[in-house]
Amino acid sequence: MPYKAISGIGEFGMIDKIAALAAPTLRAVPELLTGIGDDCAVFQPAAGLLQVSTTDILAEQVHFDLLTTPLQHLGSKAISVNVSDICAMNALPRYALISLAVPASFPIAMIEELYIGMSDAAQKYGLAIAGGDTSSSRSGLVISVTMVGEVAPEQITHRSGAKPGDLLCVTGTIGGAAAGLKLLMREKEIMLNHIENNEPYVKSVIGDMKEYREAIRAQLLPIARIDIVKFFHARNIRPSSMIDISDGLSSDLQHLCQQSKTGALIHENLLPINASTRRIADELQDDALTWALTGGEDYQLLFTLSKEKYQNIAEYKSISVIGEITSQESGVHLCDIYGTDIDMESIRGFDHFSS
């Protein structure tokens, strides 16, 4: 059989192959309502109750760099990224299982720091750390978090329910996590240069960059939008579709449109990008719009809502309407500040395996 590396078909090509192999296992379990393809799997343990579950694996040097990532922050982020997937189903998290593969030479104190971050985050979100597994690793730290949440059947929200004419909304701001990552990478380079040249580098990587704090927090300490889900539940709002922005707005919007069999038109001037993100982009001679579209890791929610329901969300400060859902034939487009139409298929998010 000819050799073909994963990098040749990319992450989504691999997921398609995996989903096809998993498909025959679903037949024996009719209570599993949704398998691979949404933010979470959906299982019905009892009438009137749905359970959603998700898992994320974080590998050293791929997802995080211990030189620039305090371990408490890393623990918190490992929890938050899973809570974000649960929120994307309009569900609330209940418990998590955590697996670690750790080099045996790791200091115990570092593992404790990691768990302090996880435990603090879990308490903020109101979920239990229920169990896990620990193993040694021959190579770097690997963290795998699985989370289970619950939602009433009448509240669950999939990627697939958007209809032409629906408003496209995004929570919070986007692009900040990418700005933070760029700053941390620059700081790391400065630090390594100092070390190489035998010059002192005493400043804490994070401590002295107060003006950058917002972006660095977005990268190191994202907060999943459980507040939005609670707001939806309190007001009995059910978005027609929802996804969390982990790969970048461009990629995640396209996932939502593919699953909903729709197109979309968004407007650059409506995108919620922080002033500090724009300043950092200028300083680094980079582009805040690109960060907002493809940077990823913002862990905001992207959702759709029929226009009649707009008044229900208008009061919530942290929600921006960025465009609307169109027909599938129209494709997924961005109208930039000059009025130019950009086909978003040409803009891709992060792919772990792309070469």
Place this chain on the structure above:
Amino acid sequence: MPYKAISGIGEFGMIDKIAALAAPTLRAVPELLTGIGDDCAVFQPAAGLLQVSTTDILAEQVHFDLLTTPLQHLGSKAISVNVSDICAMNALPRYALISLAVPASFPIAMIEELYIGMSDAAQKYGLAIAGGDTSSSRSGLVISVTMVGEVAPEQITHRSGAKPGDLLCVTGTIGGAAAGLKLLMREKEIMLNHIENNEPYVKSVIGDMKEYREAIRAQLLPIARIDIVKFFHARNIRPSSMIDISDGLSSDLQHLCQQSKTGALIHENLLPINASTRRIADELQDDALTWALTGGEDYQLLFTLSKEKYQNIAEYKSISVIGEITSQESGVHLCDIYGTDIDMESIRGFDHFSS
């Protein structure tokens, strides 16, 4: 703070620290009935139904060696070890989430092989592969499987329910997985020697060792004892306590006794050790009893049952009574074939972080 490596306090020392940090998260979730400390966490999604969940992380060069492990077998084993934890709660598996961290240079065909093994095993056990995550890895393959099962409240079995006087029973045979591992390690050495000396080595590592097949299958393709759980359910048998044998009989029996606050006395001549395991031990000048006590990875069930209920299990061929539960003060002991009493605290199972 002084440097203290994980290897200095061992796997169980680390788990104690983790459990203490997780404890405050449990308060917000009263439906989580059992957290860290049993084979599974226990969650009550609805009245009359318990959910059990477990996770296992397998790291290349720690848990498996791709030189001696066919990927289909590895996929099957990754599923089976989690099913085994579900079975240890007297529960049946429903769905699994699978995370992989894979070097981008890995051939796609290898990932497909891995998933074929997972999918086949899942279908045999009747569970769904519901979702997962994929990431690149800078260093070796890491597989993390999380599994959720279900059980009625009147059937759930913990590690903690054993009472003095209960019979100690074990399913199947033990020590075979360790025998298989030793054979594979020997074969690998032979293969590497051939390569080093530029001699041809054409035999498949597994193919030609028919006389060793039983042991190698026990190592590479363990089958979780879902048949025993189904037998228990059909006959309305609820063991007083249960654990699966993953670390080795010695270590797992001590876990069961610690949680049950009891001692135990087992008899060497009652231990179910295959004739082929004994032959392999002789051939390798090793000790089958040591393999049975400390080898681990047998994925059999160790359970206790009050003596009056013995007749209920007597007919089931694959269950052996190996001793009985005693008082906590008596400790955990083995009576060997010469009548010598051995304190099992002196016999330890596998610890990922022991130095």
